[in-house]
Amino acid sequence: MKTTRLEAFSDGVMAIIITIMVLELKAPEGVELAALKPLTPHFFGYILSFIYVGIYWNNHHHLFQAAQQVSGGILWANLHLLFWLSLFPFTTDWMGENALTPVPTAVYGFVLLMAAVAYQILEHTIIAKEGRDSLLARAVGKDWKARLSTACYFAAIPLAFLSAWISYALYFFAALLWLIPDPRIERKLENRKE
Amino acid sequence: MKTTRLEAFSDGVMAIIITIMVLELKAPEGVELAALKPLTPHFFGYILSFIYVGIYWNNHHHLFQAAQQVSGGILWANLHLLFWLSLFPFTTDWMGENALTPVPTAVYGFVLLMAAVAYQILEHTIIAKEGRDSLLARAVGKDWKARLSTACYFAAIPLAFLSAWISYALYFFAALLWLIPDPRIERKLENRKE
Amino acid sequence: MKTTRLEAFSDGVMAIIITIMVLELKAPEGVELAALKPLTPHFFGYILSFIYVGIYWNNHHHLFQAAQQVSGGILWANLHLLFWLSLFPFTTDWMGENALTPVPTAVYGFVLLMAAVAYQILEHTIIAKEGRDSLLARAVGKDWKARLSTACYFAAIPLAFLSAWISYALYFFAALLWLIPDPRIERKLENRKE
Amino acid sequence: MKTTRLEAFSDGVMAIIITIMVLELKAPEGVELAALKPLTPHFFGYILSFIYVGIYWNNHHHLFQAAQQVSGGILWANLHLLFWLSLFPFTTDWMGENALTPVPTAVYGFVLLMAAVAYQILEHTIIAKEGRDSLLARAVGKDWKARLSTACYFAAIPLAFLSAWISYALYFFAALLWLIPDPRIERKLENRKE
Numbered sequence: 001m002k003t004t005r006l007e008a009f010s011d012g013v014m015a016i017i018i019t020i021m022v023l024e025l026k027a028p029e030g031v032e033l034a035a036l037k038p039l040t041p042h043f044f045g046y047i048l049s050f051i052y053v054g055i056y057w058n059n060h061h062h063l064f065q066a067a068q069q070v071s072g073g074i075l076w077a078n079l080h081l082l083f084w085l086s087l088f089p090f091t092t093d094w095m096g097e098n099a100l101t102p103v104p105t106a107v108y109g110f111v112l113l114m115a116a117v118a119y120q121i122l123e124h125t126i127i128a129k130e131g132r133d134s135l136l137a138r139a140v141g142k143d144w145k146a147r148l149s150t151a152c153y154f155a156a157i158p159l160a161f162l163s164a165w166i167s168y169a170l171y172f173f174a175a176l177l178w179l180i181p182d183p184r185i186e187r188k189l190e191n192r193k194e
Numbered sequence: 195m196k197t198t199r200l201e202a203f204s205d206g207v208m209a210i211i212i213t214i215m216v217l218e219l220k221a222p223e224g225v226e227l228a229a230l231k232p233l234t235p236h237f238f239g240y241i242l243s244f245i246y247v248g249i250y251w252n253n254h255h256h257l258f259q260a261a262q263q264v265s266g267g268i269l270w271a272n273l274h275l276l277f278w279l280s281l282f283p284f285t286t287d288w289m290g291e292n293a294l295t296p297v298p299t300a301v302y303g304f305v306l307l308m309a310a311v312a313y314q315i316l317e318h319t320i321i322a323k324e325g326r327d328s329l330l331a332r333a334v335g336k337d338w339k340a341r342l343s344t345a346c347y348f349a350a351i352p353l354a355f356l357s358a359w360i361s362y363a364l365y366f367f368a369a370l371l372w373l374i375p376d377p378r379i380e381r382k383l384e385n386r387k388e
Numbered sequence: 389m390k391t392t393r394l395e396a397f398s399d400g401v402m403a404i405i406i407t408i409m410v411l412e413l414k415a416p417e418g419v420e421l422a423a424l425k426p427l428t429p430h431f432f433g434y435i436l437s438f439i440y441v442g443i444y445w446n447n448h449h450h451l452f453q454a455a456q457q458v459s460g461g462i463l464w465a466n467l468h469l470l471f472w473l474s475l476f477p478f479t480t481d482w483m484g485e486n487a488l489t490p491v492p493t494a495v496y497g498f499v500l501l502m503a504a505v506a507y508q509i510l511e512h513t514i515i516a517k518e519g520r521d522s523l524l525a526r527a528v529g530k531d532w533k534a535r536l537s538t539a540c541y542f543a544a545i546p547l548a549f550l551s552a553w554i555s556y557a558l559y560f561f562a563a564l565l566w567l568i569p570d571p572r573i574e575r576k577l578e579n580r581k582e
Numbered sequence: 583m584k585t586t587r588l589e590a591f592s593d594g595v596m597a598i599i600i601t602i603m604v605l606e607l608k609a610p611e612g613v614e615l616a617a618l619k620p621l622t623p624h625f626f627g628y629i630l631s632f633i634y635v636g637i638y639w640n641n642h643h644h645l646f647q648a649a650q651q652v653s654g655g656i657l658w659a660n661l662h663l664l665f666w667l668s669l670f671p672f673t674t675d676w677m678g679e680n681a682l683t684p685v686p687t688a689v690y691g692f693v694l695l696m697a698a699v700a701y702q703i704l705e706h707t708i709i710a711k712e713g714r715d716s717l718l719a720r721a722v723g724k725d726w727k728a729r730l731s732t733a734c735y736f737a738a739i740p741l742a743f744l745s746a747w748i749s750y751a752l753y754f755f756a757a758l759l760w761l762i763p764d765p766r767i768e769r770k771l772e773n774r775k776e
Binding site: 199202203206207209210211214217218266269270273276277280281283284287288291292295296297298301 | 399567
Binding site for chain 4: 011020
């Protein structure tokens with residue numbers, strides 16, 4: 001089974017997730033610039049979640065370029081990742097409507113954490129299929145980025161009860177980690193071509 | 195006519211169905227963890243429907259890998275399946291908002307039943323086109339999974355009036371049946387390659 | 389310029405149109421079967437519009453199989469068609485909420501009429517590009533189906549003020565005309581292969 | 583890395599943006615033609631935004647036909663463009679509900695301006711990758727259309743406080759500029775084939 005249709009379906013789901021989040025940005029009642037002010041936390045939450053879906057799409061793209069074949073296990077590991085990503089609009093909306101409150105901030109982090117775990121399960125399922133000596137296995141190696149960002153989400157959940165600002169900072173920091181494209185897989189792919 | 199564009203359109207529709215269901219998960223008013231509690235049945239309904247759309251996408255994927263060509267009849271049998279799948283967000287929402295009530299639980303099962311019937315009509319339309327001796331006809335054979343899950347949905351409709359829990363159990367059981375990927379078609383496809 | 393990306397974009401738009409219409413089918417307040425009764429006109433409107441989007445997708449599919457190249461004019465004629473199709477959720481919702489009232493029924497017909505006109509503009513734009521002797525020009529020929537269904541929509545607009553039932557009958561009749569796949573283009577395409 | 587999946591994802595996002603804007607066109611309460619009247623500004627806003635998303639899809643299509651490869655920078659420049667496009671439903675809705683008020687009109691122009699800037703950043707990122715002597719660099723040349731339309735959006739923001747009509751005129755004028763397909767890239771592509 002080829003990866004094409006799985007990639008197309010995942011692209012579709014991620015394109016919809018990234019776009020429907022804007023439906024929660026309701027047009028305000030007033031017509032002054034001040035009417036936009038209550039939307040500020042919502043708007044920043046939208047940007048953050050937009051970046052995260054962009055990161056997952058980007059990494060997903062890299063991951064399946066290194067993968068050769070799809071098994072039943074990979075299909076379900078992929079749907080499991082999409083499930084957690086599909087909860088982003090819900091947690092973004094709740095956090096956006098209740099800025100600086102601990103529980104919505106922590107729940108946002110919990111869904112980020114579960115998506116990160118789901119991504120790593122998907123990565124391992126693909127490596128298990130491709131083999132320990134495969135291109136992907138060597139490319140991923142010791143994935144310090146995945147570990148560090150997972151640690152950020154994990155820490156942000158209890159820290160939200162201390163101050164929501166700490167959690168926000170951790171979410172932005174973990175996003176920044178990923179904004180830089182992963183040179184490992186790209187380099188390996190280039191090497192293969194040579 | 196090739197199957198590519200039909201698959202792309204179906205992928206698009208299923209990607210949207212699986213994603214817009216989350217729009218029914220409205221962010222709660224409160225900011226405590228307890229505020230999420232009334233959403234619990236909704237959330238479980240979302241998981242169940244997510245798995246079902248995932249199953250249909252997965253099986254649809256297998257089905258059209260075995261198919262070679264598309265006729266007018268196949269196009270409409272496919273749209274008929276997509277129609278019943280498109281009602282999942284509606285029935286999921288109604289059942290989620292009214293946990294343990296018999297009618298929404300039964301209506302949820304009715305739409306599952308109709309989708310299962312539509313899938314089998316699609317399968318037969320493709321086999322009729324491909325021929326009784328085709329790869330697909332031999333692969334499907336006596337489809338006990340389809341029969342057993344159809345029987346589950348059929349039984350769950352009246353049993354919802356006895357206890358909604360019985361119906362929920364049947365819906366989860368039928369989903370579990372399909373979570374295991376279908377080795378019949380995969381094996382046949384592999385044999386062909388040899 | 390190839391037709392692939394235009395087809396993919398159009399598939400995406402039509403997949404979304406056909407799916408978001410279900411968002412207008414709001415889960416009812418009650419939990420009895422009777423609670424679904426007020427949704428009946430909405431539900432029938434949904435079925436009708438679902439069939440129409442299916443018909444347009446089907447015909448669009450056939451049309452671009454016969455087309456070889458895309459020009460700027462074709463791109464905009466295609467977007468013009470998608471514009472009118474994108475109004476289906478709006479008119480379906482208005483007609484569904486106000487069963488048997490003349491104006492929403494007539495407006496529904498007006499959008500059907502404009503979509504039919506847009507489809508024929510697209511067809512002519514493609515023929516103008518492909519040439520009078522092209523496969524498509526010969527396949528379409530004297531398009532009695534398009535003419536008859538356009539006449540139905542045109543007649544249904546004023547007749548809605550006499551009785552909405554007449555208009556509904558015309559909309560269903562015109563849909564039935566198209567449910568039968570177009571053997572002209574299919575036959576020509578098969579001839580070409582020989 | 584090839585451009586295919588990036589194009590497919592962008593098509594998906596633009597298809598969703600162009601379609602969900604219609605969800606803001608709520609079916610009116612009344613059943614007379616007069617009930618549609620309050621929707622008029624909304625409807626014109628919808629047409630304008632539909633045309634703009636169509637223009638961006640069209641230009642995006644041309645741009646990536648001239649591009650050969652995708653880098654990490656191009657991926658993020660593309661997501662940045664999609665981000666501003668994704669705000670169109672929000673600004674269209676706000677402007678549509680508050681016709682002739684200065685702030686929503688100016689904010690609509692601001693998002694148009696940012697999308698235009700994002701498009702030009704994407705163009706420059708691709709040219710930087712492809713090289714100054716590439717097909718695209720020569721095709722784009724001195725992009726007077728991009729400059730003139732950007733100037734229109736820039737001017738429309740303060741002018742909205744004088745009269746919203748001036749801004750509307752500028753938005754329509756800038757859209758008209760782009761409705762004519764870009765003959766530069768098309769000509770260059772044709773030359774290449776020869």
